[in-house]
Amino acid sequence: xxxxxxSHYTSENLTERITEALSNAGKDPEKLRLKDxxxxxxxxxxxxxxxxxxxxxxxxxxxxxxxxxxxxxxxxSRVLAETTGCFVTGIDxxxxxxxxxxxxxxxxxxxxLNRFEQGDIVHTDFPDHSFDCIWCQHTLMNIKDKAxxxxxxxxxxxxxxxxxxxxxxxxxxDRIHLPVPWADxxxxxxxxxxxxxxxxxxxxxxxxxxxxxxxDQAKQWWQRVKAxxxxxxxxxxxxxxxxxxxxxxxxxxxxxxxxxxENRIRVVEAVFSLAQG
Numbered sequence: 479x480x481x482x483x484x485s486h487y488t489s490e491n492l493t494e495r496i497t498e499a500l501s502n503a504g505k506d507p508e509k510l511r512l513k514d515x516x517x518x519x520x521x522x523x524x525x526x527x528x529x530x531x532x533x534x535x536x537x538x539x540x541x542x543x544x545x546x547x548x549x550x551x552x553x554x555s556r557v558l559a560e561t562t563g564c565f566v567t568g569i570d571x572x573x574x575x576x577x578x579x580x581x582x583x584x585x586x587x588x589x590x591l592n593r594f595e596q597g598d599i600v601h602t603d604f605p606d607h608s609f610d611c612i613w614c615q616h617t618l619m620n621i622k623d624k625a626x627x628x629x630x631x632x633x634x635x636x637x638x639x640x641x642x643x644x645x646x647x648x649x650x651x652d653r654i655h656l657p658v659p660w661a662d663x664x665x666x667x668x669x670x671x672x673x674x675x676x677x678x679x680x681x682x683x684x685x686x687x688x689x690x691x692x693x694d695q696a697k698q699w700w701q702r703v704k705a706x707x708x709x710x711x712x713x714x715x716x717x718x719x720x721x722x723x724x725x726x727x728x729x730x731x732x733x734x735x736x737x738x739x740e741n742r743i744r745v746v747e748a749v750f751s752l753a754q755g
Contacts, residue, residue, distance in 0.1 A: 483571060483620050483666050489722055492574040493581050496551075502716035510585045512556055517717045519553025519582070521659060522616040523696045523734075523745050528644060529557045529615070535688060536642045536749050538562045542610040545569065545634060547599045548617030551722070552579030552592065558613065559591035567609070568594040569602065600627050607636045615644045619660040622668045624675065628682035632752065641684060641750040647672045649741040655733040657726040659719075672746050679750060688749040696745035697738045704731030 489495070496518065500507040505514050512526075520526045538544065540563030546555045549568030552575075559566050570576050579594040597603065600623065612631050621627050631641055646660070648669035661667035676686060707728060719727030737743045 486660075486662060486666055487572040487575065487722075489574055489724070492551075492722070493578045496578055496582070496721060499716045499721055508585055510582065512560060512586060515553065515556075515582060515586075518719070518721050519551050519556070521550075521719055521722070522554075522644065523646065524644075524692070524699055526553075526557060528692075528747075529554050530561060532615075532642060532644055532747055533558055533562060535747075536611065536640060538564050538611060540564055543567070543608065543636075544611045544613055545604070545609040546613045546615070548614070548620070549575070549579060549594065551575050552583055552594060554613065554615050555579070555592050555594070556583055556586055556588050559588050560586075563591070564611075566592050566613075567604075568592065569597050569599055570594070571596070571598060600630055602630060602634065604634055606633055607639075609634050609639060610636050611640045611642060613642050615642075616646060616660070618643075618645045618647075618675065619667055619669055624668075624670065624678050625682065628679055628684065632683050635752060637752065639752060640687075641679075642748075643750070644747040645675075645745070647675060647744050647746055649737075649743050651740065651742040654742045655736045657723075657729055658733055658737065659723065659730055662726055669743065672744065676748075680753075683753050684750040685753040686748055687751050689746065690748070691744065691746050693738065693744045693746075697735070700731060700734040700738060704735045707731045 497507045516526050542564040544558060544564050544566045546566055546568040549555050549570045552568050555566040555568040558564055568579055573596045576594045576596045583589050583592045612635060648671045656662055
């Protein structure tokens with residue numbers, strides 16, 4: 479299953495193509511600001527603002543050791559490091575993503591606050607209690623065995639640690655419109671209702687301390703994305719989702735908007751602590 483998920487995201491020569499796209503967009507690939515990358519590394523619902531808002535709600539500080547699971551090309555990891563001063567370790571199954579994350583982090587001057595590893599987030603090599611916070615942003619959709627994942631999260635968290643979640647979850651309908659950012663095939667999409675995810679977390683030893691349903695905000699955000707794509711000229715701009723997802727990326731505004739409007743998916747955020755006793 480991991481290989482199937484990996485093949486959905488794997489993009490050949492990704493770092494080279496990002497570098498070329500940045501140059502074509504008038505950016506210096508060796509000297510970047512975070513905002514130069516937002517159209518390719520903040521593709522989760524709500525974009526850059528959603529990451530900043532959730533980091534504030536989670537109360538992250540420069541003392542925290544954060545694990546960004548399913549980090550992609552490192553967008554959230556870099557935002558957290560720059561805005562809070564915390565040290566962020568990113569892990570992703572897809573090696574080209576990890577290689578691109580390392581390059582872009584060097585180019586944004588954040589390599590002292592970020593590191594990136596390739597690996598399976600359900601079975602990591604990190605020592606017990608390595609992190610004060612686990613950051614899980616649009617990752618659960620590709621994980622079938624969520625109980626095993628949450629058990630690994632519990633192992634990795636320090637006693638006073640937090641689990642921060644910003645996720646797409648199942649709505650009222652089993653089938654979703656494809657393609658979406660996490661899947662172009664139903665066989666790699668493992669959505670569950672939030673109530674079921676919350677129950678699995680509770681059984682794993684987590685206690686919910688904050689929760690918000692962001693579906694209405696998500697609808698507005700994806701409608702703006704859809705409108706932006708509809709206004710786009712036939713030839714795509716140098717930078718955009720197509721760099722990572724190819725032609726599929728041009729459909730995300732349409733499919734995500736339809737999935738949200740038809741209540742096939744919902745978007746939520748939450749913060750959990752380890753239950754005491």
